[in-house]
Amino acid sequence: MKNFSNYTDYDKKENWKIGSKLVHGALGSDPMTGAVSFPIFQTATFRFRALGDSLGFDYTRCQNPTVEELERTMAILEEGTEGFALASGMAAVMCALSVLKSKDHVILSDDIYGGTYEIAQTVLPDHNIETSFVDLSDIELFKANIKENTKMVFIETPTNPMMKVADIAEISKIAKEKGIIVAVDNTLLTPYYQKPLTLGADIVVHSGTKYLEGHNDTMAGFVVVKDKEIGDKMRAFLKYQGGCLAPLNAWLTLRGIKTLELRMQKHSENAMKVATWLRNHPKVKKVYYIGFEDHKDYQTTIKQTTGFGGMLSFEVDSKQTALKVIEKVDMILFAGSLGGVESLITYPMIVTHHEVPEEVREALGINERFLRLSVGIEDADDIIKDLEQALE
Numbered sequence: 001m002k003n004f005s006n007y008t009d010y011d012k013k014e015n016w017k018i019g020s021k022l023v024h025g026a027l028g029s030d031p032m033t034g035a036v037s038f039p040i041f042q043t044a045t046f047r048f049r050a051l052g053d054s055l056g057f058d059y060t061r062c063q064n065p066t067v068e069e070l071e072r073t074m075a076i077l078e079e080g081t082e083g084f085a086l087a088s089g090m091a092a093v094m095c096a097l098s099v100l101k102s103k104d105h106v107i108l109s110d111d112i113y114g115g116t117y118e119i120a121q122t123v124l125p126d127h128n129i130e131t132s133f134v135d136l137s138d139i140e141l142f143k144a145n146i147k148e149n150t151k152m153v154f155i156e157t158p159t160n161p162m163m164k165v166a167d168i169a170e171i172s173k174i175a176k177e178k179g180i181i182v183a184v185d186n187t188l189l190t191p192y193y194q195k196p197l198t199l200g201a202d203i204v205v206h207s208g209t210k211y212l213e214g215h216n217d218t219m220a221g222f223v224v225v226k227d228k229e230i231g232d233k234m235r236a237f238l239k240y241q242g243g244c245l246a247p248l249n250a251w252l253t254l255r256g257i258k259t260l261e262l263r264m265q266k267h268s269e270n271a272m273k274v275a276t277w278l279r280n281h282p283k284v285k286k287v288y289y290i291g292f293e294d295h296k297d298y299q300t301t302i303k304q305t306t307g308f309g310g311m312l313s314f315e316v317d318s319k320q321t322a323l324k325v326i327e328k329v330d331m332i333l334f335a336g337s338l339g340g341v342e343s344l345i346t347y348p349m350i351v352t353h354h355e356v357p358e359e360v361r362e363a364l365g366i367n368e369r370f371l372r373l374s375v376g377i378e379d380a381d382d383i384i385k386d387l388e389q390a391l392e
């Protein structure tokens with residue numbers, strides 16, 4: 001007998017394959033009406049039956065059925081115990097970092113997303129929290145940067161835009177021995193290709209604006225945890241800092257997630273074709289794609305992921321060529337962001353990493369000849385044709 005009466009009992013669908021979990025979410029259909037498309041509960045507040053007697057919802061900043069359906073879906077997909085939906089990926093990053101206190105130290109990937117870099121450079125020091133940026137694809141460098149007061153390591157893997165890969169299991173093993181919390185920004189590969197909590201991480205962070213929602217039409221952010229104590233801190237941050245996800249945006253993200261399997265497979269297939277083509281172009285000096293067998297971190301990649309995703313970066317022969325590509329692309333759009341169905345190209349030096357000081361950017365390789373491509377799900381031949389005419 002199906003439960004047609006409440007929003008709290010949901011089946012964790014542990015024995016389903018991920019493709020089915022993506023389509024059916026947590027509750028899937030609406031338990032009250034049977035609606036196959038989970039409803040958008042577009043309400044700020046909920047009526048009480050009597051004093052102290054609600055139906056489990058009282059105020060949307062604290063709980064909302066559409067948002068809860070998405071949070072539970074994310075917890076199922078990442079194999080965590082609790083998920084938290086926030087208004088953007090940046091809100092999710094801040095939420096994860098909220099476990100830090102004054103005098104703590106946090107280690108972050110050196111070419112982390114520009115916004116996270118900015119938080120670590122400005123917001124955290126204002127709260128007397130020390131930060132170190134470390135190439136986390138080098139485990140010895142990670143070990144060497146651990147201090148007495150290191151409380152967290154914040155990993156982005158693969159990094160954006162240099163596509164460096166950190167060994168989540170190895171870092172987690174070392175961190176666990178020292179009581180360091182491991183947070184992983186899993187935006188680029190999504191739980192479809194990588195599940196950090198199963199590799200030993202404590203917190204997963206997402207910009208849901210990217211592949212999860214997938215259509216470049218809404219902002220969202222997620223945190224997923226497996227430990228109750230950390231979860232309670234995340235819930236308190238979400239509730240009192242107020243960066244909750246709006247019900248409509250939650251619904252759009254739930255809808256996007258249903259097709260994640262098909263989209264990720266197409267993004268990856270296209271990215272491999274485009275990366276391989278770019279690599280053989282005379283004006284392209286280097287292509288950064290984690291699916292290449294000669295990528296320096298390939299062995300780590302295949303140990304912890306089941307696919308390579310749709311992101312790649314490349315360096316051309318001159319600044320003029322880079323600027324010409326941006327100007328001449330036609331089907332590929334020159335825009336920030338990534339992970340949507342449309343192919344987007346960007347110039348990280350100016351668009352995504354302008355907060356990063358020039359000397360740091362140069363040392364990372366984010367120079368005036370460097371471009372990042374989020375390969376969409378159009379026909380790969382058309383993406384290549386567009387790049388061909390832009391590189392002429």
Ligand SMILES: Cc1ncc(COP(=O)(O)O)c(C=O)c1O
Nearest residue numbers: 088089090113185187207209220
């Ligand atoms: C890896 C990564 N993390 C976090 C963010 C921040 O997410 P949002 O733009 O949804 O706030 C981004 C945005 O580009 C990102 O690429």
